[in-house]
Amino acid sequence: MISRRSVLSHSATVAAIATLPAGALAQGKKDSITLAMTLEPPGLDPTAGAASAIAEITLYNIYETLTKIHPDGTVTPLLAESWEISPDLRTYTFKLRKGVKFSNGEPFNARNVKFSFDRAGGEKSTNKDKRTFAAITTQVVDDNTVVLLTKEIDPDFLFLMGQATAVIVEPKSADNNATQPVGTGPYKLENWVKGSSLVLSKWDGYRNAGAIKMRRASFRFITDPAAQIAGLLAGDVDAFQRVTGRAVEQFKANPKFQVLVSGSRAKTILALNNKKKPLDDIRVRRAINMALDRKAVIQGAADGFGAPIGSYYPPSAPGYVDLTKVNAYDPDKARALLKEAGVNNLELTITLPPPPYARQGGEVIASMLGKVGIKASLQNVEWAQWLSGTYGNKNYDMTIISHVEPFDLGNFSRAGYYWNYDNPKFNGLYDKYKQTANPAERTKILGEIQRLVADDAVHGYLYQPQWVTIANKNVKGLWNNMPIFVNDISALSWA
Numbered sequence: 001m002i003s004r005r006s007v008l009s010h011s012a013t014v015a016a017i018a019t020l021p022a023g024a025l026a027q028g029k030k031d032s033i034t035l036a037m038t039l040e041p042p043g044l045d046p047t048a049g050a051a052s053a054i055a056e057i058t059l060y061n062i063y064e065t066l067t068k069i070h071p072d073g074t075v076t077p078l079l080a081e082s083w084e085i086s087p088d089l090r091t092y093t094f095k096l097r098k099g100v101k102f103s104n105g106e107p108f109n110a111r112n113v114k115f116s117f118d119r120a121g122g123e124k125s126t127n128k129d130k131r132t133f134a135a136i137t138t139q140v141v142d143d144n145t146v147v148l149l150t151k152e153i154d155p156d157f158l159f160l161m162g163q164a165t166a167v168i169v170e171p172k173s174a175d176n177n178a179t180q181p182v183g184t185g186p187y188k189l190e191n192w193v194k195g196s197s198l199v200l201s202k203w204d205g206y207r208n209a210g211a212i213k214m215r216r217a218s219f220r221f222i223t224d225p226a227a228q229i230a231g232l233l234a235g236d237v238d239a240f241q242r243v244t245g246r247a248v249e250q251f252k253a254n255p256k257f258q259v260l261v262s263g264s265r266a267k268t269i270l271a272l273n274n275k276k277k278p279l280d281d282i283r284v285r286r287a288i289n290m291a292l293d294r295k296a297v298i299q300g301a302a303d304g305f306g307a308p309i310g311s312y313y314p315p316s317a318p319g320y321v322d323l324t325k326v327n328a329y330d331p332d333k334a335r336a337l338l339k340e341a342g343v344n345n346l347e348l349t350i351t352l353p354p355p356p357y358a359r360q361g362g363e364v365i366a367s368m369l370g371k372v373g374i375k376a377s378l379q380n381v382e383w384a385q386w387l388s389g390t391y392g393n394k395n396y397d398m399t400i401i402s403h404v405e406p407f408d409l410g411n412f413s414r415a416g417y418y419w420n421y422d423n424p425k426f427n428g429l430y431d432k433y434k435q436t437a438n439p440a441e442r443t444k445i446l447g448e449i450q451r452l453v454a455d456d457a458v459h460g461y462l463y464q465p466q467w468v469t470i471a472n473k474n475v476k477g478l479w480n481n482m483p484i485f486v487n488d489i490s491a492l493s494w495a
Helices: 004-019 022-029 052-058 110-120 130-134 225-234 248-252 282-290 294-302 331-340 356-370 383-392 409-413 424-435 439-455
Strands: 032-037 067-069 075-077 080-085 091-096 136-142 145-150 187-193 197-202 216-221 239-243 257-262 267-272 306-308 346-352 374-380 398-403 460-465 467-472
Touching (some): 032 225, 110 130, 110 136, 130 136, 225 239, 248 257, 248 467, 267 282, 294 306, 294 356, 294 460, 346 356, 346 383, 356 460, 424 439
Parallel strands (some): 032 216, 032 239, 346 374, 346 398
Antiparallel strands (some): 067 075, 080 091, 091 145, 187 197, 197 216, 257 467, 267 398, 306 460
16 A cells, blocks of 8 residues: 555655756756647648648658758658659659558558559548649559659659658558558657647657657647747747747847747748739839838838848749849839829728738838828738638738748749739740759749749738747757758757
């Protein structure tokens, strides 16, 4: 029998341990880490939903892809050992890694790849990139060789094959991946307390388990900016990627922490409804661009963490052309263009979804537009309203939104897209880009595409967001740039 005194003593010990900062425990053991995220994922199947929080936990940790994307945007083999690409960029032959297993013990082979991609492009698919996978025909040559035939040329195909929508799943477990994920990666789901935290533990059956330093990774979900800062200061959180930028200076001055400011592939824009009068007049759209002091927008909307853009393409992406001088800030010229267009006392509405960059940015931009004679009313909406009214029904004048997908210039050629932009010249250029295999020629066309959408002033181009990571100074291996949203735990270690 256990005495009451023993129980009390044991309880006190447990309570004392429970009150220790998670970071302190992690540093002591040197094989566990506590990470934090702003948003909790709705599930753990990145092929079934577009929420970036899913990939932040699962990509390269639980699930793996044929290729792997790195912080600098380069692509290297992962589940594929190598590949060959036909000169016309329509046929990709992948040699697969041998001896790989899923965490449920099933073998990885070419048939898994075919199942995964057929499923991603199938009729019932809810994959964000369903159209891409629907255009792929997957052929199994043998267990370790798979051929992908694409209907359209996509120069960024290998990059796409490293994104979360392209993870390879195991057929028997695929339908349950949202809650019971099974992959070939180095980690397995240990526990998930909805609304609070999630824990991944190292899978000892992983093919390269000996190289994995972190045996356990805990994720905490902290939305409130003040609580994010408090968690870091208390040591409850060892690393927080994409944390609030409000307290950067405070943490920079603290020798216990490291602060990383990372580039991204996102584009934050003042999206314009190009068919709504008078926004169908290029002079009005150019005037709106010239009313925008981008540096001031970055300060007001993003706490100073961003790089100005002059087109729909970020400075960190290959083939970037600096077009910030096109339709650059010039209030006097903006007023002259509005007068030339015969527009007086123009009143427009800026629809603002919930993120702080939109709500804060709306106030700043409305003030700037007012100085050139445009009265901008602000309309706050929830995500569901934005998706149905703005995105779905195209019922808006202007809206502030950040498009985070890499390589999405094709949106300008999408019929019925919410921007209502329709330019045959762009469509021709983009088609030529998709059909061109020569890298130098492709880069040249990419520059022409950027210049065209800048000259057309399709939107008010604002900035490329920069993401802030704050972490214990002894955490090593954090990504210093983020072409995609991912927490690559296999790269982490303690100094």
